[in-house]
Amino acid sequence: MTQPSPASSGLRPIGKLAAATGVKVPTIRFYEEIGLLPAPPRTASDRRMYDDAAERRLSFIRHARQLGFDLDSIRSLLDLSDHPDRPCAEANVIAERHLAEVKQKIAQLRALQGELSRMTAECAGGRVSACKVIEALHDHPASL
Amino acid sequence: MTQPSPASSGLRPIGKLAAATGVKVPTIRFYEEIGLLPAPPRTASDRRMYDDAAERRLSFIRHARQLGFDLDSIRSLLDLSDHPDRPCAEANVIAERHLAEVKQKIAQLRALQGELSRMTAECAGGRVSACKVIEALHDHPASL
């Protein structure tokens, strides 16, 4: 190292990248394996060394995962991000499709919440033979 | 067959059970493999034959799955169901734990919904270079 310490430049090994992005080391390797992250250069002893661009890409992936996008969608979003002159609509389609899925999931879970609340509320705490929870699971015809 | 047709008694093969309960054939075999369903008697040619008790058990499992219980919880619930003199509290603990998980998941998804709505709403539909969706994924520091 001849440079003093230029903060956030230069190459870092996978562990540092993991610490910087909050993505675990095996997960980073997994992303490389499935082609989400490009294979980085290696040292003579085969260690992966990442630059700032790799960190930005990985952070993008992480944010998208936190928002619940699946890896295929993220692949598309990354691809779009790499081509700034393409129309934004494609990204919007992906995001809105995901939003619709999220809304639907919320609706489903709310229905579950209702059912479960009713079941547990009715349960008086005696023997299983009189348990409303168990009973509901036996009788419950459909409603979902 | 000497009996006329006693509606819902006697043994039926796996396909009929699947049709009756709405659980797919491979899934039934899977439940047997992991010990959720007892192994049924077999015909001379190794075909599984199920009785009404098996159907009730499988329906129980299906209802519980529809309510989002994981298979381990269902195992416990089945176990309780098999022992009517045990206290109901155990079943309630399982159901309430699950209810808590569902509530938490709803909260998470609502947060996601908010983020995604904001992202897609701001997007004006030009080039990716100005896309709020892509931008949000790049910049998004935390907030989750």
Next chain:
DNA sequence: ATGCATCCTCCAGTCGCTGGAGGATCAAGC
């Protein structure tokens, strides 16, 4: 020089199924 942290690859496991290959058997029609 020593010792511990970090890295490497490969592989198995998680959860709850799902589906296919390759073969046996059954039930119904002719």
Next chain:
DNA sequence: GCTTGATCCTCCAGCGACTGGAGGATGCAT
């Protein structure tokens, strides 16, 4: 009796998105 098609059997691989461990090679700091 024969053929046809549906159903059954076992075994095994795959999904998504990781996670973690074994077993071994480095790197870095003291």
